Amino acid sequence: METKNKKHVAVCGGGLVGAMMACYLAKRGYKVDIYERRSDIRLMEVVRGRSINLALSCRGREALRGVGLEDEISKNGIPMGARMIHDLNGQRRPIPYGTKDQYIMSIDRRLLNEALLTAAEKYPSVRIFFSHKLLSCDFEKGEAEFCNDKGDTLRIQVDLIIGADGAYSALRRQMMKLRLFDYEQTYIPHGYMELNIPPNSNNEFAMETNYLHIWPRNEFMMIALPNLDKSFTTTLFMPFEIFEGIDTEEKLMKFFEERFPDAIKLLGAEELKKTFFTSKALPMVSIKCKPYHVGGKSVIIGDAAHSMVPFYGQGMNCGLEDCIVLNEMLEKYNDDLAKALPEYTKMRHPDATAMCDLAMYNYIEMRSHVNSKLFLLRKKVDNILHMLFPRTWVPLYTMVAFTRTRYHQCISRREWQDKIINQGITMSTVGGGVGLILGAYLLHKSGGLSPVYDFLEDSVNKVQGWLKL
């Protein structure tokens, strides 16, 4: 692909979204220089960072498909066709995500990042500068300044500076100096800590493999995703003050015996103690900002533009979908940045902020009153209504994880569904009430079990049978 009349772009951040965007831009014939603060993770023994694995769903897979990487990544992913709910007495109950072809995938974060960096590097017009940290930039001149691990500074001039430098983005910090730039951030009182469920003594998975394991305990929660090495990366979510209050091994074991008794054997008591007292609980922040662009000179994508709490497993999926949308805008406006970038903000901001809100909403839901019984019931009702009314009742998580329905439309449909179900509940309550009064009257008049009463009792039993309550 000719690059003579195409743009020269600097992508700050060689994480999942930056490397993905570099592939899309290179496919368009752009000259792309990636500046990544860390050294080359492909050469590192251990890569410290956030969750070791992630749930890849429809939006992320579509982005990978767009650059020909879906098959390579999927073959190294572990399909999860259902959630496995662990309740307090150790009972495990599966709840399918949908039909058998509706599954999400557990993907190793490092493997995904390495594959995306290697794919980007294959394009002759892409260069990657590791150990280069963005310090500042001048949007008017299209200039950016970096420092390398030797402390040298480097100044470059390009047509477009893209910030894919994550939740604590340096490029976004530069944008915050500009007038009319809106910004809000919220740290939640919960932290997360990664634990590990190793393979069992036969070197097999210690739990059912193709499931997203969940221990919902209202204000506490654990989630475990399978790894290729037959372990499960297990993330414990708790308020920081609870983490801090567990300062002895006795307190830790008492806590797990009360809240996650079945997990002790799976985690291994000694390993649990060792990991818990050598790790720090990490924060989770929700960040919304606007606009994502500065004229035709710069744009932020991924967590740099919208960081969300992980309670929908959509942060990466959303960031990868940003790449599809930005590419569509460049296509639509024939690479005219002065038109494409403002359109990108206009198109993407409502959806990205909707997903931030959905993730926060689910965090508050899960934290306040979702234990395993209620989690099970809600998902079952969702699935039954979807079976009965497949075109009108699409569960929210299905729209989010299994379609490319725009995120803000997922919310408007949820509000419509809530209205329907609330009206349904009201009508059935009223209807039920009228039915009962009528039934009682007929019972009284006929002196025997009235047909209405039989019908009512029969239909409630049927629904209960369906719900297996």
Ligand SMILES: Cc1cc2nc3c(=O)[nH]c(=O)nc-3n(C[C@H](O)[C@H](O)[C@H](O)COP(=O)(O)OP(=O)(O)OC[C@H]3O[C@@H](n4cnc5c(N)ncnc54)[C@H](O)[C@@H]3O)c2cc1C
């Ligand atoms: C506990 C947890 C669980 C999660 N689970 C899921 C999940 O199941 N599914 C999902 O879709 N998402 C999940 N996420 C969200 C996901 O991790 C993020 O949305 C995703 O990593 C964002 O990618 P990014 O490339 O935008 O940012 P990052 O992955 O943060 O990458 C930013 C890159 O920029 C580099 N950088 C930073 N500053 C500079 C600088 N100044 N100069 C140069 N380079 C810089 C960094 O080194 C990094 O390589 C989870 C997040 C957490 C915390």
Ligand SMILES: COc1ccc2c(c1)CN(c1nc(C(=O)N(C)c3cc(Cl)c(F)cc3C(=O)O)c(Cl)s1)C2
């Ligand atoms: C590595 O750390 C993490 C941390 C959190 C998550 C993930 C990985 C992956 N996550 C996914 N969430 C959904 C989802 O849509 N919802 C509503 C759910 C939300 C919660 Cl909080 C939950 F526990 C189950 C479901 C569920 O439905 O299974 C998926 Cl679909 S995948 C959350």
